[in-house]
Amino acid sequence: MNSAATPTFVDISSHLAWFKSYAAEKTAQEKGDTSPMNLKLRHSLNVLENARRIVEGEKFDTATARLCLLAALYHDVGRFEQYLRYHTFRDRESCNHGQMGVRILKAQGCLKHESREDRKLVMAAVGMHNRFALPTSTPPLVALITNVVRDADKLDILRIMDEHLGGPAPYNPTVVLQQPDDPTIASEAVLRAVFEHRVAAYAALRCVNDFRLLLGTWFFDLHFATCRRKFLQDGYADNLLRSMPDSVPQAAARDYLLTLLDAAKKDAQIPACR
Ligand SMILES: [Fe+2]
Incomplete structure (x- = not known):
């Protein structure tokens, strides 16, 4: 080809x-x-x-x-x-x-x-x-x-979600697929997907923070080096993950994903965000 x-x-x-x-x-x-x-x-x-x-x-x-x-x-x-x-x-x-x-x-x-x-x-x-x-x-x-x-x-959905969830305006329910912004709950299936290096399924989402994690798991399902590089350079997934406070039940999975992304950036010689 x-x-x-x-x-x-x-x-x-x-x-x-x-x-x-x-x-x-x-x-x-x-x-x-x-x-x-x-x-x-x-x-x-x-x-x-x-x-x-x-x-x-x-x-x-x-x-x-x-x-x-x-x-x-x-x-x-x-x-x-x-x-x-x-x-x-x-x-x-x-x-x-x-x-x-x-x-x-x-x-x-x-x-x-x-x-x-x-x-x-x-x-x-x-x-x-x-x-x-x-x-x-x-x-x-x-x-x-x-x-x-x-x-x-995937690259552009990450942009949209980072712009949407990173801004001061209230979430548009259509953009977050009607997920509740409840910082006390988490989907076990989404957490498992992170630690097993799999893409989490939309059907497993229970809240907006699950959605942030799901977007980070997309790194596991990119097919082209050009795209993986752009994913890391854009930094949208980093922003989405870092915007979750330490108190949420997704915190350990968030840190795990961030460590993986930082390692991938190092391999690709892209500067880390933190
Ligand atoms: Fe589509």
Whole structure:
């Protein structure tokens, strides 16, 4: 998949224009608070940029890079319809937004100028980007494209959560997936995931501090060195973890994760935060 002819620029500008106009049209249909939809537009564009950074850093060939960028741009296209219909981003309480995205891509025909094979690959990645884990039977090229999207997605969700949980404003319940900000409780399953170097599951969350830990565990599930480096350089996970006081039941797991991240930074020759 790697090639010496690394693309410095893959043009998907017509798709970008379509996506922006679709997002604007859906946002105009919302009668209430449109900020969650604005957030998803910005998120999609940032995930696209993160994916561009990965395909360049990993020296993908032009054709593969283009598929990754299309999948990154469209990965959350289902979020707009999901929010319009259900006013939540919790899939369990509404719909699977990856599958919703595939239905929208088909109905809107925005991939109609791509080859049949490319359409299938992009839609497969959009449909699977939000699975907890990819099935082992996933074809290698689908897995590669989907993993670029998943890595790029994680980097930007960390930014959003750090901005959101680090600021003085009260939490937007939609952004923290309606988790209570209760400093006295913790999810045993999330704590276990930290010590076993596994990604914690959304379904295991019980409070906002669990969410902070879960975001830190994403470091265990990054597929590309370019992405691991960016994760460490950005420092969003560090900020999220350090903002938990020592009195919370997550404190030991927090310290354990911070030590791991500091060691990874040392290996990558990135200065530690503390
Ligand atoms: Fe998503």
